[in-house]
Amino acid sequence: MLRDITLGQYYHADSAIHRLDPRVKLVTTLLFIVSLFIINNFIGYIVAGLFLIFLIKLSKVPFRFIVRGMKAIVFLLVLAVVFNLFLTPGETVFSFWKLTITKEGIRLAAFMAIRLIFLIIGSSLMTLTTTPNQLTDGMEKLLSPLNKLHVPVHEISMMMAIALRFIPILLEETDKIMKAQIARGADFESGNLIKKAKSLVPLLVPLFLSAFRRANDLAMAMEARCYRGGENRTKMKPLLYHKQDAIAYGIAWLYVVFCVYFGRIFTL
């Protein structure tokens, strides 16, 4: 049940996307997300969709895996669609009791749904094809100009790396504690809200304790290896751009041009 969360779960495969420099993937994801909000017609979304399908095919990640992350946003998606559908003023198409659906509402709701779905798929694709370490390395390198403004870029990216690293560990831990408490007759499913909240105590107390214990151990292990922050720290695998990365950047920008062209010109 807890394994459904894909965010921060790397899917190992040997593909062109997996081999790309993480910076390329980060920038492309950002461009893709921005493009989703620039586009305001369906042709633009078809272009975005085709681009996404092309990337998924290239990445060799099974589609099933990518969609698994969608379960988490179903509620948000429904909410956004419903609000847009009923609360957009304009030309009435259908009216029932106090609710009216307008032409503009349908359009907006569809856009919102497409945007959300593409956004999640796009960002899941990045986290599925990039290890958390690469991801934070890329982030650190991209944000390094901020160092001059005394932003602790290295520390932030280290925190992110640790946080991402701990997601699967804590999920596993949760699973284990849950099982142990179920074995002792705990019931996490039935009862009203208050009872359910109370039933979480036997799960949350050990989980927090374990998180603190792990954090302590990790801090100790890092200090034992003389970790003292980012200054003058060199990398075992420094990030370097290769030919494939240049090509990928080219494709990404080409996509943006296409999007702006198709996504803004037509009014469909």
Add this chain to the structure above:
Amino acid sequence: MAIILDHVSYVYEKGTAMEMAALKDINLVIPDGQFIGLIGHTGSGKSTLVQHLNGLMNPTSGHIYYNGEDIGEDGFNKKKLRNDVGLVFQYPEHQLFEIDVFSDVCFGPKNMGLSEKEVQLRAYEALKRVGLEDDYFYQSPFDLSGGQKRRVAIAGVLAMKPEVLILDEPTAGLDPKGRDEILDQIATLRKETGITVILVSHSMEDVAKYVDRIIVMNQGSIMYDDEPRKVFRHYRELEEVGLAAPQVTYIMQAFREKGYLVNTDVITIEEAKNEILRVLK
């Protein structure tokens, strides 16, 4: 009345690149009252197997019967099953959560819906069984030593009075004294109550002198399933899968190779001593 496993298989992450068969066609009969050692190297599937026995995991294929009922069937009362088949996980002290030792042990019986009095009686009995002194009862479980925490956690399951007690590596990370104490208490408990005990371990040495039967697992399959003495005869094969027979087995083998006609089927140091003295006389 027993637990029967009929062609049980379990596959992790079925249908993905991480697919891995943890259990492969396991057939077992666990009769009442037996003391069983389940041995296997890390990743051999022993923890997965024991989680099937109380319905925490469901087999990908095959059936498990508890007292003649298929536990995978719709409408089977799993809550009752979990009361009857008590499972103590690895490092059970990491699951303690209450403000004091006594309340933590009460958690299990309380979930069974027993009366307040019965709950407390059972908690008290369980804590006594694991040899914890009264002084500790109202302390925070987090202030206790590792070995004491472990005992409190085991008491938490004992308080449910299971008919089958499964302990997954109950001695992991304990010093030799703590290890012997816990194993002795489990042996005493079994002698006094006659319940079935399944002891999961990767150490032959630990279980050899206690159990009636050893099940050796390797890569998701059962490799040997026999009396300890008979299992240890395969000490060379056991070594190949990363396990070892008790040290006395090796000593007796060495004696034998030197031409002394000792009986190599010994398990405890005491038996080995008597056997060597017998031959040397």
